[in-house]
Amino acid sequence: MSIHTPHLNVRPVRAFSDNYIWLIESPRAQGRLIAVDPGDAAPVMAELQRSGSSLAAILLTHHHPDHIGGVPELLRQGPVPVIGPDDTRIAQRTRTVYDGERCELSDLGLSFEILHVPGHTLSHIAFWGHGTLFCGDTLFSAGCGRMFEGTPKQMNASLNRLGELPPDTRMFCGHEYTAANLRFSLTVDPTNRAALEYQGNVERVRAQGNPSLPSTLGLERQVNPFLRCGDPTVVAAAETHAGESLKEPARVFGVLRAWKDQFRS
Numbered sequence: 001m002s003i004h005t006p007h008l009n010v011r012p013v014r015a016f017s018d019n020y021i022w023l024i025e026s027p028r029a030q031g032r033l034i035a036v037d038p039g040d041a042a043p044v045m046a047e048l049q050r051s052g053s054s055l056a057a058i059l060l061t062h063h064h065p066d067h068i069g070g071v072p073e074l075l076r077q078g079p080v081p082v083i084g085p086d087d088t089r090i091a092q093r094t095r096t097v098y099d100g101e102r103c104e105l106s107d108l109g110l111s112f113e114i115l116h117v118p119g120h121t122l123s124h125i126a127f128w129g130h131g132t133l134f135c136g137d138t139l140f141s142a143g144c145g146r147m148f149e150g151t152p153k154q155m156n157a158s159l160n161r162l163g164e165l166p167p168d169t170r171m172f173c174g175h176e177y178t179a180a181n182l183r184f185s186l187t188v189d190p191t192n193r194a195a196l197e198y199q200g201n202v203e204r205v206r207a208q209g210n211p212s213l214p215s216t217l218g219l220e221r222q223v224n225p226f227l228r229c230g231d232p233t234v235v236a237a238a239e240t241h242a243g244e245s246l247k248e249p250a251r252v253f254g255v256l257r258a259w260k261d262q263f264r265s
């Protein structure tokens with residue numbers, strides 16, 4: 001299947017239990033694909049073969065093995081640019097990109113702005129361009145990544161930055177966690193109509209075996225509690241959970257993230 005956004009076609013490749021490796025079709029060079037976070041080479045190579053396509057570049061958001069583990073094997077098939085953040089844990093990268101930089105793949109007709117979004121890991125980046133956002137494990141639909149290396153303040157700022165991108169931006173994240181995230185979202189804010197409606201839609205597409213993604217940032221701003229740390233309803237729920245008053249949005253975020261870590265739906 002191919003997901004048609006207004007400006008790019010993107011194919012999901014499933015890996016492990018719930019990862020997505022996104023394959024972006026070059027709008028300029030037919031049959032050339034750019035892999036985002038290929039944690040496993042085998043399903044990518046199978047899709048290349050099935051579609052008669054070739055790999056043109058690899059984009060990496062962060063160093064976790066389920067996002068970069070397939071890179072050595074893919075490079076054994078032939079060298080391609082490997083673009084990722086400044087982190088020695090990503091050994092195969094051929095080009096390092098930094099916050100605010102424009103990552104141009106001009107022969108492929110692609111151009112992404114790099115956003116440094118620390119929190120899940122300290123060097124985590126997102127790729128934003130063509131009305132799409134590839135954000136790895138920072139923002140998930142109706143949720144966010146675990147905070148392995150950053151502070152609540154850092155992660156909250158990173159999420160706010162992503163949330164402020166144009167509302168029609170298609171958000172492609174690294175995992176299919178949407179249904180479980182919505183159960184948490186509706187625990188925090190049980191009468192959220194947008195979240196209730198979205199839950200029904202997600203159940204339908206998942207029952208058909210399709211990804212719940214991409215989401216849009218406009219929808220995320222309504223249904224994702226981690227993008228709503230200043231919203232009175234979310235603040236009140238976090239304060240009740242914590243048993244104290246929370247003045248700063250970053251503290252609200254910290255309480256929500258710790259609550260979600262313990263949450264069993």
Ligand SMILES: [Zn+2]
Nearest residue numbers: 062064120137
């Ligand atoms: Zn990760």
